[in-house]
Amino acid sequence: xxxxxERILLTLVKPFFWIGDIIVTGISNIGEVVCILLNxxxxxxxIHKNPDLIVKQMISIGVSSLPLLFVTSIFTGMVAxxxxxxxxxxxxxxxxxxxxxxxxxxxELGPLLTAIVLSGRVGSAVAAELGSMKEKEELAAxxxxxLEPYRYLAxxxxxxxxxxxxxxxxxxxxxAIIGGWIVCVLGLDITxxxxxxxxxxxxxxxxxxxxxxxxxxxxxxxxxxxxxxGVNAKAGARGVGIATMSVVVSSCxxxxxxxxxxxxxxxx
Numbered sequence: 001x002x003x004x005x006e007r008i009l010l011t012l013v014k015p016f017f018w019i020g021d022i023i024v025t026g027i028s029n030i031g032e033v034v035c036i037l038l039n040x041x042x043x044x045x046x047i048h049k050n051p052d053l054i055v056k057q058m059i060s061i062g063v064s065s066l067p068l069l070f071v072t073s074i075f076t077g078m079v080a081x082x083x084x085x086x087x088x089x090x091x092x093x094x095x096x097x098x099x100x101x102x103x104x105x106x107x108e109l110g111p112l113l114t115a116i117v118l119s120g121r122v123g124s125a126v127a128a129e130l131g132s133m134k135e136k137e138e139l140a141a142x143x144x145x146x147l148e149p150y151r152y153l154a155x156x157x158x159x160x161x162x163x164x165x166x167x168x169x170x171x172x173x174x175x176a177i178i179g180g181w182i183v184c185v186l187g188l189d190i191t192x193x194x195x196x197x198x199x200x201x202x203x204x205x206x207x208x209x210x211x212x213x214x215x216x217x218x219x220x221x222x223x224x225x226x227x228x229x230g231v232n233a234k235a236g237a238r239g240v241g242i243a244t245m246s247v248v249v250s251s252c253x254x255x256x257x258x259x260x261x262x263x264x265x266x267x268x
Contacts, residue, residue, distance in 0.1 A: 032232075033224050036154065043148065043155040053156040061122045061157075062164035066171070072117050073110070073172040077179030080104045085188050097190060098198025101180045103207055110173040111211040112259055115218035118165065119251035123226040126157060127247040130230025131240035139231065158223050165219030166212050173211065210266050217262065218255050225251050 047054070084100040130153070133139050142149045177199070184190035226247045233243035 029228075033228050036150075036224055036227055037220075039150045040154040040158045043151045046151050047155065047159060050152065050156060053152065054159050057156045057160035058164055060125075061118070061160045062168060065118060065121055065168060068117065068121060069114065069168055069172055070175060072113060073175035074179035074182075076109050076113055076172075077101065077105060077176030077181075078183045080109055080176065081180035081183045081188070085184075085190075095194050095198035095201060097184065097188070098180070098195040099201050099203075102177065102199040102203065105173055105176045105180070106207040106211050108211075108259075110176055111169045111214040111218065112255065114169045114172045115165065115215065115222065115255045116252055118168065119222045119225075119255065120248050122161075123222040123247050123251050124244045126223070126226035127230040127233065127243045128240055130227065131233030131243045134231060134233055135235060135240065154227055157227065158220075161219040161223040162216060165222070166215040169211060169215035173208075206266070210262070213266070214259060214262050217258050221254050221258060222251050225254065 081097060081101045084097045084104070088096050088100065130139070139149060139153075142152065181192065181195055184195045185192060229243040229247040229250070233239045
């Protein structure tokens with residue numbers, strides 16, 4: 001085989017090597033994320049021994065996120081209600097504005113936007129914190145001192161994400177519904193009675209519980225990706241910055257994929 005033929009063959013085969021590398025890397029990353037989850041779950045038997053660490057993470061993830069959540073949720077409800085009125089105007093009774101807004105908020109907008117907003121705020125913070133600890137060799141110090149990193153670093157964050165994201169989702173739903181009511185009363189000339197009656201019409205408890213169930217999954221995903229990108233951050237400020245960016249992008253992508261899968265399971 002001549003040199004020219006070898007170059008042609010290499011050019012033809014190169015895309016297959018690239019695709020294979022992506023597949024192998026993806027499988028490896030998924031395996032590492034699953035290992036993080038399993039190792040964290042193994043530490044649940046120590047959950048009662050570090051309540052101060054768990055409460056600290058709950059405050060950081062939950063309480064500190066309330067101001068941002070308040071603004072985004074109110075305007076999410078306003079947008080959903082205005083869009084429902086625009087679509088239904090002169091077509092159906094005004095009460096269906098409340099019906100559509102309530103279902104959009106409880107099933108999709110509330111849990112989805114809450115998770116996406118928090119992935120940018122707290123998911124990136126977890127990756128940045130762990131990346132900085134790795135840069136300063138604090139993660140290695142845990143092992144040297146005989147301390148289990150999953151017990152002191154992963155478990156408190158996992159419990160905080162798993163418990164606070166659903167709570168924040170419920171709060172977000174309530175705020176979004178209030179935002180929709182404000183628009184109806186002040187801007188759309190729809191009475192409170194009509195709006196509330198529309199919310200009650202066709203309401204199914206599954207609408208509420210499906211959103212809460214999604215939030216448990218979304219919270220777990222944000223924790224796993226934040227922890228994974230944090231402990232695998234490369235050295236230097238650039239490496240920490242890339243890890244922070246990666247957790248936001250990957251969290252948003254996985255949240256949307258998980259949302260589709262859960263919708264397909266719950267409603268079909």
